[in-house]
Amino acid sequence: MFGLREILLIIINISSMILAALVFFGYNGPARIFLGFPFVLFFPGYLLIETLYPKNEDMTRIVRIALSIGLSLSAVTLAGILLNYSPWGMKPGAIFISLLLFNSAMSVLAWRRRNSPQTVFYPQRNLFQKVKKAIPLIVFTGVFLFPAAYIVCKVPSHQAEEKYSQFYLLDSAGKNEKYPEEIPRGEKKEVILVIVNHERQDIAYRAEVRMNGQLKGTISPFTLKDGQMLKETVYLRTTKPDNTLKVEFLLFKDGDEEPCRSLYLWINVI
Numbered sequence: 001m002f003g004l005r006e007i008l009l010i011i012i013n014i015s016s017m018i019l020a021a022l023v024f025f026g027y028n029g030p031a032r033i034f035l036g037f038p039f040v041l042f043f044p045g046y047l048l049i050e051t052l053y054p055k056n057e058d059m060t061r062i063v064r065i066a067l068s069i070g071l072s073l074s075a076v077t078l079a080g081i082l083l084n085y086s087p088w089g090m091k092p093g094a095i096f097i098s099l100l101l102f103n104s105a106m107s108v109l110a111w112r113r114r115n116s117p118q119t120v121f122y123p124q125r126n127l128f129q130k131v132k133k134a135i136p137l138i139v140f141t142g143v144f145l146f147p148a149a150y151i152v153c154k155v156p157s158h159q160a161e162e163k164y165s166q167f168y169l170l171d172s173a174g175k176n177e178k179y180p181e182e183i184p185r186g187e188k189k190e191v192i193l194v195i196v197n198h199e200r201q202d203i204a205y206r207a208e209v210r211m212n213g214q215l216k217g218t219i220s221p222f223t224l225k226d227g228q229m230l231k232e233t234v235y236l237r238t239t240k241p242d243n244t245l246k247v248e249f250l251l252f253k254d255g256d257e258e259p260c261r262s263l264y265l266w267i268n269v270i
Contacts, residue, residue, distance in 0.1 A: 005050070006114060012043055013107050020100060023093075044099060045071030047106035054113040075102065165203065166196035167251045167261035170231075180236065182268045183245075188237045191265075193249055195232075197224035204254030209234055211247055221254055242269040 019035040045068035053059055059067075079098045080090050088094040170192040171178045180189040197203050207219040219232055236247060245267045250259040 005056070006111075009047075009050070009107055009111060009114075012047065012103070015039065016043070016100060016103055023096060039103070040076055040099065041072050042068055043072065043103050044075040044106070045069060045073075047103055047110055048075070050110035051106050051113055054110065075099070163199045165205070165251060165253070165260055166194070166198060167249075167263065168194050169249065169263055169265075170194060179265055180267060182270055183236060183238065184270055185239050185241060186237070188235045189267075190233055190235050193219070193232045193234050194229065195224065195251060196229045197226055200226050202226065205230075206252050206254060207232070208250045208252070208259075209236075209247065210250065211238060211245060212242070213246075213248075236267070238269055240269065242267075245269050 015035050016039060019032065019039055022032045022035070046064065048071055049059075049064055049067055053064075076095070076099070079095055079102070083094050083098060084090040086094075168176070169179065170176055171180075172190045172192070174192060179191065183189050193207060195205060195207065197205075202223055202225050204221055204223045206221045208215060209217040217234065222230065224230060234249070238245065247265045247267055249263040251261040252259050
């Protein structure tokens with residue numbers, strides 16, 4: 001019959017497998033955050049403590065929890081430092097896989113240690129007396145470093161996973177300073193439309209230019225690779241006087257009926 005700590009080991013492994021599935025399928029909702037916090041900030045240290053001190057009498061629960069938080073933060077920091085000098089780099093995916101492998105290995109060792117009394121490492125009692133006195137400091141350190149760990153581990157993840165299409169205008173000189181505000185009737189003014197693909201995949205786009213809601217021009221469907229940029233010169237011309245001409249620039253992903261990005265200029269036609 002399993003005890004509480006054996007059941008906790010099972011829960012840790014099931015939670016890790018669920019989190020791995022969520023990461024694999026690209027899910028970024030609350031469940032991933034809920035499972036991600038203990039995976040990073042508790043599981044590594046707890047499993048290491050379970051491996052080194054498998055007996056219930058080895059240390060109290062509060063000591064296990066406090067040490068688990070501190071050791072988890074140390075493990076994440078060490079993993080990041082080592083990966084920074086590896087071919088994989090300190091990327092969220094690499095950190096996740098390294099922690100997953102570490103937790104899996106420690107789970108197996110912890111389970112074997114729990115069921116192999118002859119292999120138990122018995123620490124000195126004086127060590128635990130010192131640890132008990134250090135509990136407030138350990139807990140305070142864990143609470144203080146919790147926001148820092150979140151920023152270090154979570155913010156790069158958001159940046160790495162962010163996908164978007166960049167869409168902006170430049171003036172005829174290639175700057176974002178002197179956009180046309182007045183156009184004499186029948187004359188042309190030019191602007192430069194810029195599209196950059198940051199979607200992490202090839203995307204087919206189309207762009208439209210509208211004046212007061214009426215379609216005046218289309219940039220035919222074109223495909224940009226990830227990181228690729230397109231600059232297209234657009235000429236604005238009308239023969240009707242208008243004090244409030246609204247010129248819209250709309251960007252569509254191929255097949256979409258609604259634009260993913262939009263820009264506009266107010267122009268006085270004289």
